[in-house]
Amino acid sequence: MGHYLKFDTIEKVFALRGEACMTLEELNALGILEARAxxxxxxxxxxxxxxxxxxKPFASAEDLQAAGREIWGILDPKDWREAFSHHPRVEGLELLRIQWPGTPSVSDETFLELKKLYDDYYEKFGYAFLASDSGTRRDDVLARLDARLNHSPDEELKIAASEHEKITAKRLEKLVGQSL
Structure with a gap:
């Protein structure tokens, strides 16, 4: 269980194991350093x-999710940006496939188009493009990226925060393997 905590995203752990990292009971039993990780x-x-x-401890998966939502709800934009900074930028085709599993056969040309939009987004807003529906088709990703590039920084920050909250909920679900 603990050796999976060295990865930087729950998606990588989940992809490696094909199952949850641990049970809710195991999460509750973790020491502070392992629970932090x-x-x-x-x-x-x-x-x-x-x-x-x-x-901690959490009575149920629903309790875990509720805590995640409530705590996210009291964070400020500085905290959001800190959370965003832990999302990797798309630097290569393999990372794109991890972030967007619905795009396994992306051509080099399409990848370059996506990469340019990702780079434009990062340049404008200062953080990686966040979208909670990672199974989205390539054309949808391109359209969403293009549309969100037209937002003001304040407007996009709120959208990215909402997307991150959904991503966090999915990650908590993968952490303990209990869907709600």
């Missing part, structure tokens, strides 16, 4: 992680 796989905001640590 487990929560950091789900969200990179230290205030969020600290809040989750304070809420």
């Amino acid at each position: 487990a929560f950091e796989l789900c969200c990179g905001s230290q205030r969020w992680i600290d809040g989750m640590l304070m809420r």
Whole structure:
């Protein structure tokens, strides 16, 4: 269980194992350092992680999810940006396939188009493009990226925060393997 906590995203752990990292009971039994590492796989905001640590133990998967939502709801834009900073930028085709599993056969030309939009997004907003529906088709990703590039920084920050909250919920679900 603990050796999977060295990965930087829960998606990589889940892809490697094909199952949850641990049970809810195992999460509740983790010491503070291992629990911190487990929560950091789900969200990179230290205030969020600290809040989750304070809420342990969790009575159920629903309790875990509710805590995640409540704590995210009290974070500020500085905390959001900290969480966003833990999302890797798309630098290569393999990372694109991890982030967007619905695009396994992306051509080099399409990849370059996606990469340019990702880079434009990062340049404008200062963080990686976040979207919770990672199974989306390539054309949908291109359209969403293009549309979101037209937002103001304040407007996009709120959208990215909402997307990150959904991503965190999915990661918590993968962490303990209990879908709601």
